[in-house]
Amino acid sequence: MAEEVIMPGWKRWLEDIGDQVGFFFKFLKNIFVGGFEWSEFVRQCYEIGYRSMMLVGITSFIMGIVLILQLRPTLVSFGAASMLPRTLSVSFIREIGPVVIALICAGKIASSIGAELGSMKVTEQLDAMEVSGANPLQYLVVTRILATTFMVPLLSVIGDAIGLFGGFLALNIRDSISFSLYFTKVIGALDFTDFLPAFVKTIFFGFAIGFVGCYKGFHSNKGTESVGIAANSAVVTASLWIFVIDAIAVQITSLLFYK
Amino acid sequence: MAEAQVNVEPRNIRKDKDEVVISIKGVKKSFGTKQVLKNINLKLKRGENVVVLGRSGTGKSVAILCIVGLLKPDDGSLKVFGDEVAEMSDSELKQLRIKIGFLFQSGALYDSMTVRENLEFPLTRVLKIPDHAEIDRRVEEALESVGLLEAIDKLPSDLSGGMRKRAGLARTIIVNPEIILYDEPTTGLDPITSREISELILTIQKKNKTSSIIITHDMECARITADRIVVMDDGEFIAEGSFDDLHKSNNKIVASFFKDIS
Ligand SMILES: Nc1ncnc2c1ncn2[C@@H]1O[C@H](COP(=O)(O)OP(=O)(O)OP(=O)(O)O)[C@@H](O)[C@H]1O
Numbered sequence: 001m002a003e004e005v006i007m008p009g010w011k012r013w014l015e016d017i018g019d020q021v022g023f024f025f026k027f028l029k030n031i032f033v034g035g036f037e038w039s040e041f042v043r044q045c046y047e048i049g050y051r052s053m054m055l056v057g058i059t060s061f062i063m064g065i066v067l068i069l070q071l072r073p074t075l076v077s078f079g080a081a082s083m084l085p086r087t088l089s090v091s092f093i094r095e096i097g098p099v100v101i102a103l104i105c106a107g108k109i110a111s112s113i114g115a116e117l118g119s120m121k122v123t124e125q126l127d128a129m130e131v132s133g134a135n136p137l138q139y140l141v142v143t144r145i146l147a148t149t150f151m152v153p154l155l156s157v158i159g160d161a162i163g164l165f166g167g168f169l170a171l172n173i174r175d176s177i178s179f180s181l182y183f184t185k186v187i188g189a190l191d192f193t194d195f196l197p198a199f200v201k202t203i204f205f206g207f208a209i210g211f212v213g214c215y216k217g218f219h220s221n222k223g224t225e226s227v228g229i230a231a232n233s234a235v236v237t238a239s240l241w242i243f244v245i246d247a248i249a250v251q252i253t254s255l256l257f258y259k
Numbered sequence: 260m261a262e263a264q265v266n267v268e269p270r271n272i273r274k275d276k277d278e279v280v281i282s283i284k285g286v287k288k289s290f291g292t293k294q295v296l297k298n299i300n301l302k303l304k305r306g307e308n309v310v311v312l313g314r315s316g317t318g319k320s321v322a323i324l325c326i327v328g329l330l331k332p333d334d335g336s337l338k339v340f341g342d343e344v345a346e347m348s349d350s351e352l353k354q355l356r357i358k359i360g361f362l363f364q365s366g367a368l369y370d371s372m373t374v375r376e377n378l379e380f381p382l383t384r385v386l387k388i389p390d391h392a393e394i395d396r397r398v399e400e401a402l403e404s405v406g407l408l409e410a411i412d413k414l415p416s417d418l419s420g421g422m423r424k425r426a427g428l429a430r431t432i433i434v435n436p437e438i439i440l441y442d443e444p445t446t447g448l449d450p451i452t453s454r455e456i457s458e459l460i461l462t463i464q465k466k467n468k469t470s471s472i473i474i475t476h477d478m479e480c481a482r483i484t485a486d487r488i489v490v491m492d493d494g495e496f497i498a499e500g501s502f503d504d505l506h507k508s509n510n511k512i513v514a515s516f517f518k519d520i521s
């Protein structure tokens with residue numbers, strides 16, 4: 001339904017924001033209309049989890065190793081090598097894990113949702129669904145957004161665990177530390193105010209990834225090149241959102257917890 | 260047919276032959292500065308097949324997209340079953356769309372689903388038929404009628420262009436709509452299959468008292484299916500009549516469509 005009208009940039013930008021807000025309310029409304037698409041939701045969760053698991057695992061593992069190797073010289077020079085597990089767990093759980101994993105998911109998931117829905121738009125499948133009296137928002141959008149909102153936090157938790165395990169292996173290159181000691185130190189360094197805000201943040205990251213992917217796909221233009229544009233701008237916008245959410249989250253957490 | 264659970268009402272309640280199901284008056288539509296529909300007027304009666312002929316790019320597809328509310332006309336009145344489409348609420352529009360079948364020019368199959376799942380989609384999501392046996396029966400029946408039963412478990416990407424078209428047609432007719440809008444149902448098919456599809460369109464019309472608008476370039480299809488033909492050019496209908504009336508027309512554009520027919 002793209003009607004090509006030439007408009008100044010800022011006006012189009014404002015209109016885009018307006019469309020996104022409208023899309024958000026349509027999404028909310030369609031969660032609660034009758035007949036939730038459970039099977040499609042489960043299928044999406046599986047696809048999203050399965051498609052990203054490997055990538056998230058490998059990157060987190062490497063991140064854990066690299067962080068230990070990078071931190072070690074500095075901490076050793078302060079005579080604080082025993083602080084390594086603690087430093088790693090706090091930085092990984094609070095910030096690096098959630099953000100890096102969310103960025104990876106933005107690249108993997110937001111782009112594939114954007115491309116999938118974009119190509120459905122181009123080939124008139126979205127129109128066909130709407131014209132048949134079915135509800136593409138309910139079937140395609142609600143399921144995908146809820147699936148990413150649910151799966152990205154889960155992937156983050158798994159990624160965090162793998163990252164910390166990577167750190168343990170890296171520590172054992174130079175020092176030798178038993179797993180149980182490492183585990184006690186890592187867990188001991190963390191409390192509720194480290195874990196909870198980070199976890200809540202990943203829920204928002206997951207939502208942003210699904211929402212941006214769906215929005216870009218749904219609102220792509222007709223024409224095959226729009227599929228690429230939809231996928232690409234989904235990744236860029238979702239990544240940007242992740243940093244914006246992260247910046248807001250750190251403000252809120254420091255107001256609430258770290259005085 | 261055990262159709263108790265289907266919420267499409269039996270269509271013989273008002274079998275009034277002269278009832279107008281679609282009424283289009285002075286519809287205009289522009290994209291940017293380009294005026295695609297200039298002045299469209301059409302009345303479609305119950306049980307009638309109207310064929311629309313017209314050169315590529317004259318706005319035929321745009322016109323039928325307006326009927327189902329996928330595009331909004333800029334001006335004019337467009338009523339289906341007596342109600343103005345532009346003034347309908349979302350739920351009214353949905354109810355209307357259930358009664359209208361739409362065959363997209365491209366077929367528009369859902370490409371993540373097999374042919375069977377494509378056909379099941381409107382049955383489970385729109386008509387909400389709970390009975391699996393009933394669904395299977397209707398899917399097989401619809402595929403049988405377009406000669407595609409052997410492709411039931413294939414994905415659209417494994418089908419040829421013509422097969423996709425036929426699968427799209429099967430998905431359109433499976434819900435027994437009261438009105439069917441066909442956008443080039445036989446384009447890209449061989450002459451034999453084209454003829455079978457044209458005859459299928461005729462059969463559906465006779466069996467279900469369906470009213471249809473059929474956009475086509477295929478004169479054989481027009482001859483078989485049309486009760487009435489309108490010719491569209493440059494955003495307007497320029498001629499109207501039966502196949503034989505138009506065959507005798509002196510208008511250059513109309514005559515160009517009939518030039519190969521003896
Ligand atoms: N969504 C749209 N945005 C902008 N222009 C459009 C849109 N849809 C159609 N048009 C323009 O409207 C004109 C008519 O298009 P339409 O698809 O109705 O042609 P058609 O008569 O169906 O032709 P064909 O026989 O080739 O299918 C074309 O010039 C097309 O570029």
Ligand SMILES: [Mg+2]
Nearest residue numbers: 319320364442
């Ligand atoms: Mg067309």
